[in-house]
Amino acid sequence: MVETSVLQRKIDDRVPGPGGGPYGPSAPPERGGVLELAGLRRDFGAFAALKGIDLTIARGEFVALLGPSGCGKTTALNCIAGLMPLTSGRLMLGDRRIDQLPPEQRGFGMVFQSYALFPHMTVRKNVGFGLAMQKVPKVEADRRIDEALSLVRLDAQAHKLPGQMSGGQQQRVAIARAIVIRPPVVLMDEPLSNLDAKLRLEMRSEIRRIHNTIGSTTIYVTHDQDEALSMADRIVVMQEGTIRQTGTPEDVYERPLHADVAEFMGFRTRMRGRVRTVQGSLVSVETADEREGGATIEAVARESVSVGDAVTIMIRPEDFVATAAGTGLGGTVRTIEYRGRAFFGLAALSDGTEVFFRSEQRLVPGQTASFAAAPSQVLVFAETAS
Amino acid sequence: MSGTSATPRAGEVREAPSLRRHLAARGLDGMTLLVLPALLALLALFVYPFIYGLAVSFAPKVGPFYANYRKFFSDPFLRTTIWHTLALALPTTLLSILVALPIAFRVRLMRRQRMLTTILLLPMTLGTVLVAQGLLTYLGPNGWFNRILLTLHAVRSPLDLTNNYWGVFASLLLTGFPFTFLLTLSYVSGIDPALEEAAATLGGRAWDRFARIFLPLLAPGLAVTFCLSFVQAFSVFPSAVLLGAPAGSTHVIAIAAYQAAFEQYNYSLGSAIAMIMGAVQLIIVVAVLASRQLFYRGPVAGTKG
Numbered sequence: 088m089v090e091t092s093v094l095q096r097k098i099d100d101r102v103p104g105p106g107g108g109p110y111g112p113s114a115p116p117e118r119g120g121v122l123e124l125a126g127l128r129r130d131f132g133a134f135a136a137l138k139g140i141d142l143t144i145a146r147g148e149f150v151a152l153l154g155p156s157g158c159g160k161t162t163a164l165n166c167i168a169g170l171m172p173l174t175s176g177r178l179m180l181g182d183r184r185i186d187q188l189p190p191e192q193r194g195f196g197m198v199f200q201s202y203a204l205f206p207h208m209t210v211r212k213n214v215g216f217g218l219a220m221q222k223v224p225k226v227e228a229d230r231r232i233d234e235a236l237s238l239v240r241l242d243a244q245a246h247k248l249p250g251q252m253s254g255g256q257q258q259r260v261a262i263a264r265a266i267v268i269r270p271p272v273v274l275m276d277e278p279l280s281n282l283d284a285k286l287r288l289e290m291r292s293e294i295r296r297i298h299n300t301i302g303s304t305t306i307y308v309t310h311d312q313d314e315a316l317s318m319a320d321r322i323v324v325m326q327e328g329t330i331r332q333t334g335t336p337e338d339v340y341e342r343p344l345h346a347d348v349a350e351f352m353g354f355r356t357r358m359r360g361r362v363r364t365v366q367g368s369l370v371s372v373e374t375a376d377e378r379e380g381g382a383t384i385e386a387v388a389r390e391s392v393s394v395g396d397a398v399t400i401m402i403r404p405e406d407f408v409a410t411a412a413g414t415g416l417g418g419t420v421r422t423i424e425y426r427g428r429a430f431f432g433l434a435a436l437s438d439g440t441e442v443f444f445r446s447e448q449r450l451v452p453g454q455t456a457s458f459a460a461a462p463s464q465v466l467v468f469a470e471t472a473s
Numbered sequence: 474m475s476g477t478s479a480t481p482r483a484g485e486v487r488e489a490p491s492l493r494r495h496l497a498a499r500g501l502d503g504m505t506l507l508v509l510p511a512l513l514a515l516l517a518l519f520v521y522p523f524i525y526g527l528a529v530s531f532a533p534k535v536g537p538f539y540a541n542y543r544k545f546f547s548d549p550f551l552r553t554t555i556w557h558t559l560a561l562a563l564p565t566t567l568l569s570i571l572v573a574l575p576i577a578f579r580v581r582l583m584r585r586q587r588m589l590t591t592i593l594l595l596p597m598t599l600g601t602v603l604v605a606q607g608l609l610t611y612l613g614p615n616g617w618f619n620r621i622l623l624t625l626h627a628v629r630s631p632l633d634l635t636n637n638y639w640g641v642f643a644s645l646l647l648t649g650f651p652f653t654f655l656l657t658l659s660y661v662s663g664i665d666p667a668l669e670e671a672a673a674t675l676g677g678r679a680w681d682r683f684a685r686i687f688l689p690l691l692a693p694g695l696a697v698t699f700c701l702s703f704v705q706a707f708s709v710f711p712s713a714v715l716l717g718a719p720a721g722s723t724h725v726i727a728i729a730a731y732q733a734a735f736e737q738y739n740y741s742l743g744s745a746i747a748m749i750m751g752a753v754q755l756i757i758v759v760a761v762l763a764s765r766q767l768f769y770r771g772p773v774a775g776t777k778g
Contacts, residue, residue, distance in 0.1 A: 169673075206690070206771055207771070
């Protein structure tokens with residue numbers, strides 16, 4: 088090109104010129120960097136969907152935004168993509184401030200929950216759309232489309248229209264389309280929620296493999312803790328528009344910092360009680376109403392509590408074992424179901440608290456049983472002053 | 474088939490349910506009778522009059538059976554009505570769609586569409602005659618339109634906008650637009666907004682998103698919109714008489730048919746002109762609808778659902 092417009096030169100800065108160099112989709116994205124979210128806030132009228140999100144995401148990291156529906160995780164993703172303006176806050180990629188840029192100038196790849204494939208274009212055209220927008224020369228574009236399609240294992244489907252493909256295949260096209268532009272950041276909005284259980288498991292490892300291959304930063308929104316645990320380097324648990332906890336999957340799963348996070352991570356039984364004794368880290372908590380005799384449960388406290396404190400105790404069903412005749416808290420079995428290897432069920436303690444338990448034997452609804460847990464598996468949270 | 478072997482007793486008892494089931498399998502059951510009133514109305518009000526008119530048009534007062542058609546195409550005053558009508562109907566329909574598209578794109582994002590839709594629908598409810606009467610004054614030499622232009626020094630002398638082509642043009646646009654707009658809006662809002670978002674994240678600027686995503690998906694719908702609006706505009710009559718020059722540039726085909734049938738009392742010629750009118754419409758509509766084959770016509774959502 089002899090005469091190059093200013094715009095054309097700008098575009099050429101971002102993408103390799105003709106010839107393309109040795110990059111494939113597996114090459115690291117050109118404009119990467121640390122993604123920094125500072126005080127992201129988004130209001131819908133009087134409702135605050137995001138109440139100030141602060142988060143720093145390293146280049147190449149796989150971060151899962153995890154939370155129940157309505158927690159603001161999809162809003163956060165849309166704000167990062169630029170599809171929704173921020174009410175306030177700052178968004179930095181490396182040393183570039185990007186929160187004022189329209190989505191087409193951010194260059195982030197996004198995988199939508201509904202896939203949002205262009206129904207009138209073949210798979211090849213869909214995947215090539217981003218490259219056409221960047222005016223990537225045809226020879227290089229063709230090569231990159233081929234590479235992206237083989238990365239998602241769809242080489243043979245390139246000529247099909249999206250409507251002729253299964254949900255899982257459409258999902259792969261959506262991923263290929265997002266990564267072929269070598270985005271510094273790939274955003275995924277519950278990408279597996281429309282797939283059946285078996286495909287979901289398959290795609291989990293596929294997405295992780297693709298992430299490892301392309302080296303982009305990935306932000307993955309999900310409400311499924313199994314997905315987050317199995318895929319992410321780091322999990323960000325969100326609730327009501329705020330971040331409740333950030334940490335590795337092990338951190339979040341084993342050491343939730345709040346009762347709400349614990350509940351979301353599978354600590355289904357929630358009991359209230361009062362600390363009776365403290366011996367080092369081992370605390371003894373009286374759960375039932377004192378007038379009813381008072382049952383106690385032992386726990387290893389991770390935060391400092393003192394005698395007399397009101398606390399919340401949380402236990403996973405698989406750690407709360409019921410026996411027909413044993414020691415522990417007394418209660419009545421309400422429902423029970425077999426889930427392979429063991430029985431799981433719901434029971435009411437003598438004070439009416441509902442607990443979820445595991446049992447080796449088939450207990451019968453209405454039967455009284457004892458419920459016990461190893462102290463190391465019991466979480467104790469000091470109740471905030473109320 | 475199973476009924477035949479299952480109950481070998483009374484033949485007529487066996488036959489009835491099997492026939493009913495047979496028909497039901499082809500989608501014919503008691504519910505099918507509900508189409509009867511519509512079918513009768515269609516036969517009585519459309520098919521019969523059409524065939525009758527066709528027959529009348531081939532029974533001229535004098536000359537061979539095709540005399541009316543020969544007269545129409547050999548008489549320049551009659552022949553040119555086709556061009557007069559096309560010259561009004563084609564540009565107004567196209568302009569309607571061109572104006573309706575951007576408005577529909579904006580309105581699809583609005584939460585309270587009803588207010589705007591109501592305002593836009595008003596001209597349709599008023600009827601062509603009232604609009605024509607209003608425009609006659611409004612666009613006239615002493616009307617508000619010319620007065621504003623004069624005040625703004627945009628023109629030196631009042632523009633001649635009534636009793637000619639432009640008066641009818643304005644009237645057709647005004648009365649035809651709401652219909653075009655509503656159809657366009659329904660097609661535009663039928664497209665999954667996530668498609669545009671996806672195109673944006675892939676680097677598509679506003680124009681690319683429109684030209685490469687929306688337009689190809691809208692094209693078949695716009696073709697239908699064009700046909701329906703065009704057919705409406707092609708039968709222009711009251712405004713061509715009231716606002717136009719019915720003996721000159723707006724001597725449209727409907728006026729020719731009216732004059733033949735009710736001024737010259739040549740009902741046969743009137744019918745022939747009506748048939749020609751129908752044929753011209755049919756040619757345009759078929760051509761436009763056939764062009765839809767060039768476009769993608771599947772679902773306009775981004776997923777199988």
